[in-house]
Amino acid sequence: xxxxxxxxxxxxxxxxxxxxxxxxxxxGIYSELTSNYLNAGRxxxxxxxxxxxxxxxxxxxxxLKQLRKLRxxxxxxxxxxxxxGKKTSIYLKSLK
Numbered sequence: 055x056x057x058x059x060x061x062x063x064x065x066x067x068x069x070x071x072x073x074x075x076x077x078x079x080x081x082g083i084y085s086e087l088t089s090n091y092l093n094a095g096r097x098x099x100x101x102x103x104x105x106x107x108x109x110x111x112x113x114x115x116x117x118l119k120q121l122r123k124l125r126x127x128x129x130x131x132x133x134x135x136x137x138x139g140k141k142t143s144i145y146l147k148s149l150k
Contacts, residue, residue: 075104075113082120095124095131102138106145118142 082097102117104110121135 075101075108075110078104079113079117079120082117086120086124091124091127092130095121095128095134098124099134099138103141106141114142114145 078097078101082094082101085091085094085097098117098120102114102121105114105117118135118138121131121138125132125135
């Protein structure tokens with residue numbers, strides 16, 4: 055179940071983290087298409103964090119790539135990009 059209020063989205067009763075990752079990424083895409091870049095950045099960041107938790111390197115790459123593209127629109131988006139980059143580095147080192 056998804057409840058949309060304004061630009062905030064709350065998720066209930068997800069059966070799989072993959073659904074949450076996919077939903078966050080898709081909301082990021084929608085927000086970007088509607089020029090709501092800060093919201094897009096936030097959801098790409100969440101998608102990346104959940105991807106690390108799940109070990110989904112492909113979705114992590116896509117999330118980081120989208121944040122890189124948007125980082126110049128807002129300082130908060132840039133901070134999301136930097137933070138996800140740090141977490142990605144730690145994650146990749148843990149795979150070795």
